[in-house]
Amino acid sequence: MARTNTKPDNQQPNAPEFLAWHVTDKGEKSFWNKVGAAWRHRDGKGYTLQLEVVPINGRIVLRQPLDEPNGGDGQNESGRA
Structure with missing residues (x-):
């Protein structure tokens, strides 16, 4: 997610503490x-x-970021939420 860096050039911007996810349930699966x-x-x-977007249905879930090399976007059947 984009965020304006207001820190001096020698400091990195803070990573977000949580990521916001829009979750929709379709039958037995959650997206x-x-x-x-x-x-x-x-x-x-x-x-x-x-x-970055405002969903009109479903729910918004805040989760701590995971260190996943594949990004983890999209369909998730791991039991989150």
Whole structure:
């Protein structure tokens, strides 16, 4: 997810603490599509949620990012949610 880097050039932007997923159920399968990300506020009392799209149905789930080399987008039958 794109985010404007407001840190000095020698520092990397913070990775999101959570990824936002739009989940729709079709029969016995759930389909997961990444729609945004969330970053913790500096004071630790909240999050900023940045959505790239706004779904009109289904649900939005926030999950910690996984270190998966294949990206993990799309259909998921691993039991998330």
